[in-house]
Amino acid sequence: MRPTLAPALRARRVALAALAALAPALATGCDELLQADAPQLIEERNLENAANAPVIAAGAVGDFECALAAYIAVMGTVADEFADAQANAAIWDLDRRTNIPATTLYAVNTCAGGFGGVYTPVSIARFQADNTLRLLDGWSDAEVPGRQALIARMAAYAGYSLLLLGEGFCSAAIDLGPERSPAQIFALAEERFTRAITVAQAVGGATGDSLRALALVGRARSRINRNQHAQAAADAALVPTGFVFNARFTPAAPRAENRVFRANNGNGTITVDPSYRGLTVGGVADPRVPVADAGRGGSAPQVRLWVQNKYGALNAPIPIATWREALLIRAEAAAQAGDVAGAVGFINQLRQRVSLPAFAATTAAQVRTQLVEERRRELFLEGHRLYDTIRFDVPLSPAPGAPFPNGGGQYGTNKCLPLPDLERLNNPNIPDP
Numbered sequence: 001m002r003p004t005l006a007p008a009l010r011a012r013r014v015a016l017a018a019l020a021a022l023a024p025a026l027a028t029g030c031d032e033l034l035q036a037d038a039p040q041l042i043e044e045r046n047l048e049n050a051a052n053a054p055v056i057a058a059g060a061v062g063d064f065e066c067a068l069a070a071y072i073a074v075m076g077t078v079a080d081e082f083a084d085a086q087a088n089a090a091i092w093d094l095d096r097r098t099n100i101p102a103t104t105l106y107a108v109n110t111c112a113g114g115f116g117g118v119y120t121p122v123s124i125a126r127f128q129a130d131n132t133l134r135l136l137d138g139w140s141d142a143e144v145p146g147r148q149a150l151i152a153r154m155a156a157y158a159g160y161s162l163l164l165l166g167e168g169f170c171s172a173a174i175d176l177g178p179e180r181s182p183a184q185i186f187a188l189a190e191e192r193f194t195r196a197i198t199v200a201q202a203v204g205g206a207t208g209d210s211l212r213a214l215a216l217v218g219r220a221r222s223r224i225n226r227n228q229h230a231q232a233a234a235d236a237a238l239v240p241t242g243f244v245f246n247a248r249f250t251p252a253a254p255r256a257e258n259r260v261f262r263a264n265n266g267n268g269t270i271t272v273d274p275s276y277r278g279l280t281v282g283g284v285a286d287p288r289v290p291v292a293d294a295g296r297g298g299s300a301p302q303v304r305l306w307v308q309n310k311y312g313a314l315n316a317p318i319p320i321a322t323w324r325e326a327l328l329i330r331a332e333a334a335a336q337a338g339d340v341a342g343a344v345g346f347i348n349q350l351r352q353r354v355s356l357p358a359f360a361a362t363t364a365a366q367v368r369t370q371l372v373e374e375r376r377r378e379l380f381l382e383g384h385r386l387y388d389t390i391r392f393d394v395p396l397s398p399a400p401g402a403p404f405p406n407g408g409g410q411y412g413t414n415k416c417l418p419l420p421d422l423e424r425l426n427n428p429n430i431p432d433p
Contacts, residue, residue, distance in 0.1 A: 048135055050139040050140075050143035050144050053132075053135070053136065053139065053143075053144040053147070053150060054144075054146075054150070056132050056135065057132050057136075057150050057153065057154060059128065060125070060128040060129045060131075060132045060154060060157060061153070061157060062255075062256065063121070063124055063125040063128045063129075064125040064128075064129065064157050064160065064161055064247070065247040065248065065249065065256075065318075066111040066112060066121060066125075066255045066256065066259075067111050067118070067121035067122045067124070067125040067161070067164070068125075068160075068164070068247050068318060068320065068383065069111065069247070069249065069257070069258055069259035069260055069318060070111035070112075070117055070118055070121055070259050071118050071121075071122060071164050071168060071383055072259075072260050072318065072381055072382065072383045073115065073259050073260045073263045073264070073270065074094060074106065074115070074116060074117075074118045075118065075168050075383065075385070075386040076260075076270075076381060076385060076386070077091075077094045077095050077270050078094050078095070078097060078099075078386055078414065078415075078417065079385045079386040079389055080273050080275050080276075080385065080389070080397060081272070081273055081276060081380065081381060081385050082095075082264065082270040082271065082272060082273055083095055083270065083271050083272075083273045083274070084096075084270060084271075084300075084303070084406050084407075085268055085269060085270050085271035085297075085298025085299055085300055085303040085305055086267075086268065086269045086270075086298060086299030086300050086303075087299065087300040087406075087407075088269075088299075089407055090105050090116070091105060091115055091116050091269075092404065092406060092407040092409075093105070094106065094116065095270075095404075095406070096404045096407070096409060096410075096411055096412060097396070097400075097411055097412040097413060097414040097415075098409065098411075098412035098414065099412075099414055099417055099418065100418065101418045101419060101420050101421045101424065102420075102421050103420070104420075104422070105117070106118050106119055106417055106420065107119045107120065107420030107421070107422040107423075108120055108420075108422055110255070111255060111259065112253075112254040112255030112257075112259075115263050115267075115269045115270075118168060118417070119169065119172075119417070119420050119422065119423070120422070122161055122164045122165055122168070123165070123172075125157070125161040125164075126158060126161035126162055126165065126174070127175065129154050129155075129157040129158035129161055130154075130158045130175075130192075132150075132154045133151065133154040133155055133158060136150055136151050136154065137151075148199055148202060148203050149200075149203050149207050149208065149211065151195075151196075151199050152195075152196045152199040152200035152203060152208070152211040152212075152215070153196075153211055155192045155193070155195045155196035155199065155215070156192070156193065156196040156200075156211060156214050156215045156218060158189075158192045159189045159190075159191075159192035159193040159196065159215065159218045159219070159222070160189075160218055160320060160321075162174075162185050162186070162188050162189035162192065162222075163185075163186070163189050163218065163221060163222060163225075164383070165185050166182040166183075166185035166186045166189065166222075166225070166387075167182065167225070167383075167384075167386065167387035167390075168386060168387070168416060168417060169182075169416055169417050169418070169419060170182075170416040170417065170418050170419060171418075171419045172185055172419060172423070173419070173423050173427050173429070173430060174188065176427050176428065176429060177427075177429055178429050178430065179419060179424075179430045182225070182416075183225075183226055186222045186223075186225045186226050187222075187226070189218065189219075189222040190219055190222045190223065193215045193216075193218045193219035193222060194215075194219060196211060196212075196214070196215035196218075197212055197215045197216060197219065200212035200214075200215060209240075210243075210245065213238075213239050213240060213243045213245070213321070214245045214320065214321050216235045216236070216238050216239050216326075217235075217236070217239055217243075217245075217321035217322070217325055217326055218321060219232075219235050220232040220233075220235035220236040220239075220326060220329050221325070221329070223235065224329050224332060224333070225387070225391065229332065229333040229336040229337065230333060230337070232329050232332075232333055233329065233330050233333035233334070235326075235329075236325075236326035236327070236329040236330045236333075237326075237330060239323050239326035240323065241323050242323055243321070243322065243323040243326075244319055244321075244322045244323070245319070245320050245321045245322070246317035246318060246319055246320065247317060247318045247319075247320050248315075248317050249314065249315050249316065249317065249318070250314070250315050251313075251314035251315055257314045257315075258311050258313070258314050258315065258316045258317075258318065260308070260311050260318070260381060261311045261312070261313060261314055261316060262314060264307055264308055265294075265307045265308070266314070267299060268294075268296075268297070268298035268299045268305050269298070269299050270298075271298050271303060271304065271305050271306045271307075272291045272306035272307065272308055275397065276289055276291055276380070277291055277306055279377065281351070281356045281357055282356070282357035284355075284356060284357060286354075286356065286377055287354050287356075288354060288377045288378055288380060289310075289377050289380050290308065290309040290310055291306055291307065291308050291309065292306065292307055292309060293305075293306055294306060294307045300406065303406065308380075308381055310380060310381055311381070318381075318382070319382055322382075324350055324378055324379070325378075325379060325382075325384075327346045327349060327350055328346070328347075328350070328371065328374060328375055328378060328379070330342075330346050331343040331344075331346035331347050331367070331371060331374075332368075332371055334346065334367075335364045335367040335368050335371065336364070336368075338364050340361060340362065340363060340364055340366075340367055343361075343364070343367045343371075344359060344360065344361055344367065347359050347367075347370065347371070347374055350374070350378055359374075372388065372392045372394060375388055376388065386415070386416070389415055390415050390416060396411070396413065396415070398411050399411065400412060400413045
């Protein structure tokens with residue numbers, strides 16, 4: 001029995017419902033709005049038209065931003081950036097690393113519907129970006145002003161959504177298609193990024209340059225994830241120094257908030273993991289990991305709350321792509337090629353900007369070991385740590401079998417979240433277990 005919609009199909013219905021809700025307001029004056037009759041049926045073609053292209057694209061961006069913030073908070077808890085700080089048994093499995101496909105929390109919750117939802121929000125973000133891209137392909141430049149820039153933007157956002165699916169989940173499915181491995185999903189992401197790079201370069205100007213750099217970082221990330229070091233480094237080398245592309249947030253609505261700040265600093269649902277407290281470099285406090293003792297308990301009063309201060313408010317932006325990540329990719333590729341001096345230089349370029357002591361190494365092995373540490377600090381709470389623990393084979397901590405202090409049981413072995421039954425049981429192209 002397949003009782004519910006898979007995330008991609010649900011995304012279409014959510015989008016159409018949202019546009020339908022806006023239709024009366026767009027067509028009438030404000031004082032007439034309360035007296036307008038709701039249409040019994042609004043056909044899709046009446047909503048997905050060229051005149052609505054900027055609104056549709058903005059909605060896709062909003063879906064990704066909501067999903068990204070939720071992803072960072074949740075996957076940071078599955079990894080080791082955050083730890084559980086509340087008494088809700090429903091989310092213990094995340095910190096305990098004991099999620100199973102039947103776990104509904106991470107599968108069905110929305111990005112603004114309480115802590116834990118990731119698979120559906122990321123799947124919706126991916127679908128909305130790809131669907132908007134499909135619509136833009138069917139319209140002309142004359143019909144949609146700025147169409148080429150929108151195409152580049154949507155291709156890049158589709159690529160980043162696919163990256164999150166591949167990095168966070170043991171497998172995933174796209175548009176009711178077959179179950180795909182992370183490597184297969186990264187290949188799809190690379191296709192989107194390649195298109196974004198090509199189109200953005202043709203767009204040119206400040207907008208085109210920014211979108212091109214956004215996609216270059218994404219393609220470098222998808223390539224380094226598949227051990228294509230030289231190709232990843234070539235992309236990363238084209239990213240300008242100082243480049244940052246942010247997701248933007250506002251406290252105006254729950255889905256538009258910075259959910260990292262909400263879950264940690266606001267609600268105390270999660271606390272900064274002990275492994276990220278008091279980090280130093282050569283006796284100097286590491287400013288890349290700004291955390292503090294909140295002086296109180298979390299949602300569960302017996303759990304001491306430590307808060308991150310990287311994002312200081314509900315409207316604080318979160319980086320999607322940065323030149324810092326690009327430099328770390330170049331350092332990793334240099335170490336892989338045996339260029340120890342080059343790799344050390346990239347690491348120290350990042351350290352110098354925050355006045356930290358220089359790093360020294362004589363072997364590629366030393367650099368690779370240090371890179372894991374540099375990445376966990378430099379990219380703190382930017383959505384990278386979980387997959388880094390997978391591709392660098394970082395030992396689980398606490399170790400599997402250790403007692404889970406908040407809710408009993410033992411720590412498990414999950415490094416990625418399994419394909420949820422939500423997808424498996426509703427997707428005709430994936431065999432039932």
